[in-house]
Amino acid sequence: MIAEERRQRVLDLVSTKGFATLADLALEIQVSESTVRRDLEFWHQQGNLRRTHGGAIFVGDGSSFPALEERIDAQLEEKRAIARAAVGRICDGDTVLLDGGTTTLEAARLLLGRSIQVVTNSLPIAALLAGSRETDLVLLGGYIYPKTGVALGPFTVRMMQDLHVHQTLLSVSGLTERGLFNSNLLLVETERAMMRCADEVVLLADHTKVGRPALAFLCEWSEIDLLVIDRKLEDRKKSMLAQTGARLLIAGDLEEFGR
Amino acid sequence: MIAEERRQRVLDLVSTKGFATLADLALEIQVSESTVRRDLEFWHQQGNLRRTHGGAIFVGDGSSFPALEERIDAQLEEKRAIARAAVGRICDGDTVLLDGGTTTLEAARLLLGRSIQVVTNSLPIAALLAGSRETDLVLLGGYIYPKTGVALGPFTVRMMQDLHVHQTLLSVSGLTERGLFNSNLLLVETERAMMRCADEVVLLADHTKVGRPALAFLCEWSEIDLLVIDRKLEDRKKSMLAQTGARLLIAGDLEEFGR
DNA sequence: CAGATAACTATCAAGTTATTTCAATTTATG
DNA sequence: CATAAATTGAAATAACTTGATAGTTATCTG
Known part of the structure; x- marks a missing residue:
């Protein structure tokens, strides 16, 4: 799997569940926790999610409108x-x-x-x-x-x-x-x-x-x-x-x- | 095969699949990876593709702002x-x-x-x-x-x-x-x-x-x-x-x- | 509050991918 | 046809990505 695609999957998983642990993500995507950490850090930098101990939670990516999404x-x-x-x-x-x-x-x-x-x-x-x-x-x-x-x-x-x-x-x-x-x-x-x-x-x-x-x-x-x-x-x-x-x-x- | 034609094939392949690795393209078109790299770099400059490690992904015409992304x-x-x-x-x-x-x-x-x-x-x-x-x-x-x-x-x-x-x-x-x-x-x-x-x-x-x-x-x-x-x-x-x-x-x- | 446990950070080695360089080949030009 | 220019493929070196490990920090539990 290519890095870009994996990153997208990480974001998708976190955003659909609202929260995900490192172990969950690593298991689901079949990569090491190190890699998941780096991907989470990437999205954190982008402002799409917030890191917590052991996982990450999704924050609205700004470009979406709740009334429309619903x-x-x-x-x-x-x-x-x-x-x-x-x-x-x-x-x-x-x-x-x-x-x-x-x-x-x-x-x-x-x-x-x-x-x-x-x-x-x-x-x-x-x-x-x-x-x-x-x-x-x-x-x-x-x-x-x-x-x-x-x-x-x-x-x-x-x-x-x-x-x-x-x-x-x-x-x-x-x-x-x-x-x-x-x-x-x-x-x-x-x-x-x-x-x-x-x-x-x-x-x-x-x-x-x-x-x-x-x-x-x-x-x-x-x-x-x-x-x-x-x-x-x-x-x-x-x-x-x-x-x-x-x-x-x-x-x-x-x-x-x-x- | 003429260079122009090959380049077009590279773009076509990437755009139809959405993503392609260097090895894929080199094998498909029967040229060296060096050449594929150069072609991908060309299209990247044109703004039609985005390079990733190991391949390239197609950028849809409408989705984002290339000048900003770069x-x-x-x-x-x-x-x-x-x-x-x-x-x-x-x-x-x-x-x-x-x-x-x-x-x-x-x-x-x-x-x-x-x-x-x-x-x-x-x-x-x-x-x-x-x-x-x-x-x-x-x-x-x-x-x-x-x-x-x-x-x-x-x-x-x-x-x-x-x-x-x-x-x-x-x-x-x-x-x-x-x-x-x-x-x-x-x-x-x-x-x-x-x-x-x-x-x-x-x-x-x-x-x-x-x-x-x-x-x-x-x-x-x-x-x-x-x-x-x-x-x-x-x-x-x-x-x-x-x-x-x-x-x-x-x-x-x-x-x-x-x- | 102390000890145990889980998670984080920093770092490294292995594997993969890029970049640079160069020689061979092809193509253009006079 | 000869020469110059461009293109191509290969090889060496550099850079990046990944997974693992060791030491450190944070969180939990009794």
């Missing part, structure tokens, strides 16, 4: 399908604005290496796309909301006054027949600006969000050009959505064949 | 000392602007958990501090320069017009008796704005940067309030710096006792 596996397959469907409508050379959220993060993964311009207020998405030579990235600045790592507030809104994009991929925490909702007042203010600077507003939402309102009202259905949703959507909810006049794209109905 | 170990101890000295001058409740760079990234690590307000145009620094509840974070938006993951350009500059901070911690790529230099024209433009919105401008630089100019002239010495530098600085260079009228803080002279 949700990251919920409806992952559905979110992937939604992202695939939405990204399928984006052409090379387009300019796309990506809102923060796990579904838009999946969309960003699919856009990696594509020759497009991306505008985003999401730190995780920016970190993902920043190194790419093909993708141009414009980051929206502002006050960073620590839970999810998105930029919010007046600075963010003002920066968008001079921007124009083909599409905005929007993320919300709930939607009812009245319209769309999100959990944070500053966030909906920012998202309204995102909608204003786009030719087309595309909402990405999985079926669990339908019928669930949230603290802050974002906008009515007429403001949305397209809703991309997964096919676990129940018929009752589907007809409710139909009544709002929203254009629907059910992810997974056709996209699966296009792979 | 430099990350060079003068690490000196940079830590410089960061420690600079951060020692920051009080709780202060507002600090952090420029991009490895030394300022180290400073950010030391600020983690401190109750201060941080403004930055650096994506790595933002990712590090974003999750912290104690530290308020304001991100400067703009066009992201892929090599180092910093926001640059008119958007960034304009956003700073409405900001005011106690300190700016600045990073440069070189400094001579004439003044400070950096490698990118947009970057120096952005850094000038960073200097304008601060009460105090603190320059972080290690000894290797002294006497080295770079493409773009940033400013004269009179614009800098304090230069924090490590103690490996040679006497000849030290006296040169003294002649510029710059206030010097040699890191490691006193800080070591304060641990």
Whole structure:
């Protein structure tokens, strides 16, 4: 096994268990305790874990956002399908604005290496796309909301006054027949600006969000050009959505064949 | 086989497997390990691979910031000392602007958990501090320069017009008796704005940067309030710096006792 | 608090990988 | 075709990684 790989395994083991002893790690990876010590010391220097007597404990590596990590596996397959469907409508050379959220993060993964311009207020998405030579990235600045790592507030809104994009991929925490909702007042203010600077507003939402309102009202259905949703959507909810006049794209109905 | 073709095969093999050892490659392509080493070194220079002991691993286009990774170990101890000295001058409740760079990234690590307000145009620094509840974070938006993951350009500059901070911690790529230099024209433009919105401008630089100019002239010495530098600085260079009228803080002279 | 035990640090030897150097070969150039 | 330049492979030397050991320090237990 190569050193790099072993180091990664050490970090993975410690981070998944939260804590691990030297003996555990040495046994698991089949190397001497000396080597484990050196690897732990390495990660300690990097700031990814903290040494204790006999082992090491994981400290958040800073680049992760708890609110995102928790949700990251919920409806992952559905979110992937939604992202695939939405990204399928984006052409090379387009300019796309990506809102923060796990579904838009999946969309960003699919856009990696594509020759497009991306505008985003999401730190995780920016970190993902920043190194790419093909993708141009414009980051929206502002006050960073620590839970999810998105930029919010007046600075963010003002920066968008001079921007124009083909599409905005929007993320919300709930939607009812009245319209769309999100959990944070500053966030909906920012998202309204995102909608204003786009030719087309595309909402990405999985079926669990339908019928669930949230603290802050974002906008009515007429403001949305397209809703991309997964096919676990129940018929009752589907007809409710139909009544709002929203254009629907059910992810997974056709996209699966296009792979 | 032509050299060009062989090199391409080396890159292809490494990129498809993700990792390959020298022996693997030498056997596969039927050339000596010396040649493989030279090819790997070539791609490493190009930024497509990262060397490890015994082999090489492919670097995904988007995952990280190559320009940062390469430099990350060079003068690490000196940079830590410089960061420690600079951060020692920051009080709780202060507002600090952090420029991009490895030394300022180290400073950010030391600020983690401190109750201060941080403004930055650096994506790595933002990712590090974003999750912290104690530290308020304001991100400067703009066009992201892929090599180092910093926001640059008119958007960034304009956003700073409405900001005011106690300190700016600045990073440069070189400094001579004439003044400070950096490698990118947009970057120096952005850094000038960073200097304008601060009460105090603190320059972080290690000894290797002294006497080295770079493409773009940033400013004269009179614009800098304090230069924090490590103690490996040679006497000849030290006296040169003294002649510029710059206030010097040699890191490691006193800080070591304060641990 | 003392003794026992576990863990840490520093160091070394063995094995592996890098670097440097040089001669042979191939390729380019007049 | 002859010469210069570049490339390649091999060999020697240097540097690094790893596992083991001995002495030291920290933690636990009665």
